[in-house]
Amino acid sequence: MAKEQRKPRRKGEGAGAAPARRASDRGRYGRLSRERMLASALELVDREGLSALSMRRLGAELDVEAMALYRYAASKDALLDGLVEAVHLQLEERLAAGPGSTPGTASVEAPAWRTELHRLARATYETCLAHPQVVPLLSTRMLAVPLARRPLAVLRHHERVLTLLQDAGLDATRSAATFRAFTGWVLGYVSVELQAMVDNPEEPDPSFRLGLHNMPHQELPRLREAATTLAERGGPEGLAAGLDALLDRFTRVEAERAHRPDS
Amino acid sequence: MAKEQRKPRRKGEGAGAAPARRASDRGRYGRLSRERMLASALELVDREGLSALSMRRLGAELDVEAMALYRYAASKDALLDGLVEAVHLQLEERLAAGPGSTPGTASVEAPAWRTELHRLARATYETCLAHPQVVPLLSTRMLAVPLARRPLAVLRHHERVLTLLQDAGLDATRSAATFRAFTGWVLGYVSVELQAMVDNPEEPDPSFRLGLHNMPHQELPRLREAATTLAERGGPEGLAAGLDALLDRFTRVEAERAHRPDS
DNA sequence: AGTTGTATATATACGTCGTAAACGTACAGC
DNA sequence: GCTGTACGTTTACGACGTATATATACAACT
CATH class of the missing domain: 1.10.10.60 (Homeodomain-like)
Known part of the structure; x- marks a missing residue:
């Protein structure tokens, strides 16, 4: 086929004619x-x-x-993983923008690795709140994609956490356990923080906003009463509090904890 | 139309003829x-x-x-919520089958509400491990469905947790915070526990099973080294340990914690 | 210049999905 | 019997992910 006939459809602007093609669209x-x-x-x-x-x-x-x-x-799933990656890249930007850990400034009660873990957790928290719709993907893709196939930015994040834990002097087993606790807590906390509560956004009264009126009354008295308080967020403070508690427990050097709470 | 002609297609077994209809399928x-x-x-x-x-x-x-x-x-989403409900019903069965909290037997160090929370957490853990493919739904639907619209079994579960916390004497704010911590921890822990690690199931060597050979070497030394340990599970002990730590922190009666870990 | 190769985007098509709407069919009560 | 209603089927539509084949634009080489 001849070449100058170049597809008259699709509003082309030939050599100087009218039909208004988008700027810098010459060729695609x-x-x-x-x-x-x-x-x-x-x-x-x-x-x-x-x-x-x-x-x-x-x-x-x-x-x-x-x-x-x-x-x-390569596929839609790969696109979703790309989204997860994009979020983690934003997380890295946020970390770079933040104050850094300024080594040597560790206060008496908090070693550098600990405050840095808090910084990581908080940056993750903020990044997730900035993209709440993507959060489901974080858990979902984590369950679907094996470690070695995760986006590089995700792996870098893992590496960062792991490095901090090992620098704290934890052995392999303990740092792995703490790693899992850290990851699980941050993810779980963010999920709970972002859980859907509001049923009817344009309602002014809190109870009606939550749609409590069509919840079974008798069967769920406490939940009904607590719902409005439950709808509030824990904020970064809650995240930090829980993280502190978990780090205290999981990085402790004692051998076996002897609590058998079941029975 | 006459009645005995009942749809010759779809392998019907008429009044005694051949075509083999499924038993007790008369009519649908x-x-x-x-x-x-x-x-x-x-x-x-x-x-x-x-x-x-x-x-x-x-x-x-x-x-x-x-x-x-x-x-x-009513829709596919409703079906998914039904799945979430089904899992929670199994959770309730498991709780009913279990030993119950046997009031009055509380050991010196653990009040009944506390051991009961552990029992809830553990039963959730086990139910989730029994249906790993459904776990993504737990987080996903929680983010999509507002509290008041969740399946009744889910709400009952919330009510149970809340009741335990209030019976422990926590005020509204604190029990809400502890509720969120409990929910987040269990969900996050289970997600991490079930995260995909194995890349190549039929490989005997652990490192190859995880697919570590196609992870960037230089950039992720710690992760690469720790991966096999990371691939192990924390088990119910890890769940209980973290839960203990969180409960200690979140149910404590002191006013404000004065830790500012960031800078 | 023309030719050729490759990166880029399009065109077309197939099978599957969720589900709206209309329809048949089997049972319950009269 | 007749009639209403609960239950399942039929048909159809638009959107989806994506395999395959094709057209186009630029770069490099001749």
Whole structure:
């Protein structure tokens, strides 16, 4: 086929004619990139939720056919992992922007590795609150993707935590246990913090906002009464408090704890 | 239409003829029920994972057209909530089967409410390990479904935890904070416990099983080294240890904790 | 210049999904 | 018998993920 006939449809601006093609759209070369795609995906999910993220929709967002995305993500699952990665990259930025651990400044009661773990936890907390719609992915993908296949930024985060624990002098077993406690606590805390409570957003009265009126009355008296308090957030203080408690316990050097709470 | 002609297609066994209809299939009345549907769904998910659960597939599993399910679940999301409910019902069975809290037997160091919280946590842990594929739903639906709309079994579970905390003498604020800590810890711990680690199941060597050979070497030395230890489980002991630590902290009566770990 | 190779985006198509709407069919009570 | 209602089926539609084949734009080489 001849070359100058270049597809009259799709509002092309030929050599100087009218039909208004988008600026710097000549050709469709190099419009996309993995970064642009992930940024757009994250924005879309932040704006409209995870269920709004489809290949076609994201393509439309970027003025591109859905299939074009497959050049930058092997599958939709890979795209989701990309989102997880993007969030972890933002986490790294936040950590870099923060005050750092300023070694030598450790107060009497808190060694550097401990305050740094708190800094990590808090930065994770804040990053998650900034992208609440993505949080489900953090747990979901963690259960689906084996360690070695996780995005590099995630692995770097693991490495950071692990390094701090080992620098604290913990042996392999204990640092692994503490690692799991740290990871689990932060994830669980954030999930609870972001759990859906509000049922009817435009209702002014707190009880009605929560939709307590259509909860079984007799069967759930305490929950009904506690709901409004439960709907409040624990904030970063709660996160830090729990983390402190867990670190105290899991990094302790004593051998076996002798509590058998069951029976 | 006459009645004895009853649909020759679909392998019917008429009044004594051949084509072999399933036993007690005369008519298709009352084959389904919400219980049957949820049981089958849970079984299917346990067997083949969440992604295998579609209305059509579940219908086929029950020898029914997909649309028939909509009589027992208003939507697929409602079906997922039903799964969450089913798991919580199993949790209640497990609790009922267990030894109960036997009041008056509280040891010197552990009041009844505390050991009962441990029992709840442990039963949750075991139920989750019995249905690992459903665990993602626990976090996911908690983020999607507002409190008042959650399945009754879930709300009953909340009520139980809350009751224990209030019976321990905690005021509204503190019991809410402890409730969140409890919920978050159990959920987070289970998620970490179930996280995907194994990359190549049929590999005998632990390192190769984890797929460590295709992780960036230089950048992640500690993680690489710690991975095999990390792949081990914390078990119920880890769950109990963390829970103890959190309960100690969150139920303490002192006013404000004065730790500012960040800087 | 023209040719060729490769990176990039499109076009088309297939099977599956959730589910709205209309329809049949079996039982319960009259 | 007749009639209403609970139950399951049929059909259809639009959206989804993605395999495959194709068109286009740029770079490099001749």
